[in-house]
Amino acid sequence: MFKIFIIEDDSGLVSLLQDYLHKFGYETRAVQDFERVRTEFETFEPHLVLLDVNLPKYDGYYWCRQIRGISTCPILFISARDGKMEQVMALDNGADDYITKPFDYEIAMAKIKSHLRRAYGTYAGSSNDRSLTVAGVTLDVERLMLLRGSAKIDLSHTEAKILDELMKKAGILVSRDRLLEKIWDDQAFVDENTLNVYVTRVRKKLGALGITEGLQTVRGQGYRLTPDWGDEG
Template sequence: MFTVLIVEDDQKIASLLKEHLEKYNLLVHIVTSFTDVLDDFQKHHPNLVLLDVNLPKYDGFYWCRQIRTLSTCPIIFISARDGKMDQVMALESGADDYLTKPFDYDVAIAKVNSQLRRAYGSYAPTNQERIVEHAGLTLYPERLLLRYQSKEVELSQTESKLIETLLDKAERVVSRDRLLEKIWDDQLFVDDNTLNVYMTRTRKKLGDVGIEKAIETIRGTGYMLRIQEENKA
């Protein structure tokens, strides 16, 4: 039986979520004290967390980052804040999905079940760590770590997704649409400017490990990763 932790200060919403989730044979715990959410997380060891943004004391972004120091379990934000930057911040903090209030409970349950399948079910990765490598550049997606020669740098989830996609298609053009799909399943929430911002950050991370100018912008099409001798810092 999978365990779900609900971190939501609206008790009516929390109770309704619990009621719906339990219909699917899920064990559900609701956080009632928001002073230290990590206490509840460590007590219940949930397989998935439903996390509100607006919380007493510290917001959901803070608690998401704290949980990520302990676990890679799926985290779905639930929030009345539907701004693009709120959703970007959620992903950057380590979230896997974002659900905007008011939401349909059937959709919420579908998202929960989808994340559980990906993390623990038929779509789950094997126990062996995934490694993506090209021309000496090595990405460890599950650790959000990038390594080149003797240097390494930590990545955000979004940066890791972008680098993995470019590595998979190294020396070939990856379309902007493909990259947008990778950083957000629903392209309505991410525009070209957001992708530009992420690509700038990704280029900087490559520079941090000693590779410069490896990501080429193919005007009107997308991007290409090409690691050559002259690319090295």
């Protein structure tokens, strides 16, 4: 049974979410002490987190970073803040998706199911072929890490899936639609800007390994990984 941790201070919404999630067989727990969110997360060990931005004491961005320090489980923001910057900040701080309030419960459930499948289920892949090396850069999908020489960078599930697709087709144009299909099986619910944000994050991760020109954008078409950076001694 998948476990979902709800970090939300609106008790009415928490109750509605729990009732709805229980109908689909999920186990849930809502945070009790907003100063001990990380501790409660570690105790519950959830498969997925639903997280609001506006919270007592510390905001959702803070707790997202705290959780990311110890877990790669999917984190979905649910917030009344519907501005582009808030969504970008959520993704930049480690979130996997952003749902704006008020939301359709069927769409929210579709997103939850999608991320659970991607992380643990049908589309998570086998454990036998979980690494890929291109021009001295190794993607460890199992451990969500990108390595070059002695340097290593942690990745989110979504960042790893984007890199997996780009590295498998290194030098070849990968269309935006292909990436959306690969990463989010419920494409109809994905904001156009979301992929842009994740590609920017992937570029930053590559840049941290000294690869500044390895990912090209082909305007209106997609992206191409150009592995001409050479192996690192």
